[in-house]
Amino acid sequence: MRPPDAALRGAIALCAALLLAASGAGAFPWSIDMFRGESVQPLAQAPRVMPRGTLPLDGEPPMSREVAAAALHNPLKPDARELSAGKALYETDCAVCHGRGGRGDGSVRFLLRIPPADLTSGVPTQRSDGYIYATIRDGSIVMPSYADAMSAHERWEVVLYVRSLQNKVSAK
Numbered sequence: 282m283r284p285p286d287a288a289l290r291g292a293i294a295l296c297a298a299l300l301l302a303a304s305g306a307g308a309f310p311w312s313i314d315m316f317r318g319e320s321v322q323p324l325a326q327a328p329r330v331m332p333r334g335t336l337p338l339d340g341e342p343p344m345s346r347e348v349a350a351a352a353l354h355n356p357l358k359p360d361a362r363e364l365s366a367g368k369a370l371y372e373t374d375c376a377v378c379h380g381r382g383g384r385g386d387g388s389v390r391f392l393l394r395i396p397p398a399d400l401t402s403g404v405p406t407q408r409s410d411g412y413i414y415a416t417i418r419d420g421s422i423v424m425p426s427y428a429d430a431m432s433a434h435e436r437w438e439v440v441l442y443v444r445s446l447q448n449k450v451s452a453k
């Protein structure tokens with residue numbers, strides 16, 4: 282084969298240049314949007330007001346369940362108001378797995394390879410309030426964490442309600 286002549290080499294170089302230009306041109310003018318866009322400097326505007334009902338993080342230090350079990354105590358009294366709030370939260374967030382009565386027989390149980398604990402017998406009845414609280418906050422192997430779904434107050438209400446389910450079963 283004879284080496285490509287000058288005209289052919291020129292044509293190849295032109296094609297390559299056109300291809301390069303075309304691939305760059307694909308991003309234009311989006312590629313310079315970030316330069317042209319309006320910018321807002323930090324604190325140039327007052328911070329936005331948090332929408333109503335937004336849960337602030339309560340800034341609890343991370344703590345293993347074992348430490349929490351001994352260190353944290355339920356600040357709430359099991360009166361009717363706290364218990365009914367705890368019941369509503371429990372039935373929304375926990376009953377699908379643990380069952381309305383806490384027996385570990387919720388409706389999605391069949392989907393889980395690790396079964397939801399029966400909260401009303403055996404080990405869970407010996408756990409301290411702090412342990413149950415930390416389990417709700419941090420989740421467990423399969424269990425989801427409720428750190429950003431419930432306030433600390435709500436988690437303690439759920440603890441009260443879990444205790445009341447346990448008492449109901451043990452009184453039988």
Ligand code: HEC
Nearest residue numbers: 374375378395396397398404405413416417421422423424
């Ligand atoms: C997706 C299903 C699921 C949901 C929802 C769920 N759990 Fe669990 N939970 C589990 C499973 C499975 C276990 C046992 C295995 C593990 O520790 O992950 C468990 C374990 C626990 C334990 C620990 C028992 C022990 O002694 O170690 C407690 C307490 C508990 N759950 C309470 C709750 C409460 C209260 C809620 C609602 C705020 C809740 N769970 C929501 C699945 C769930």
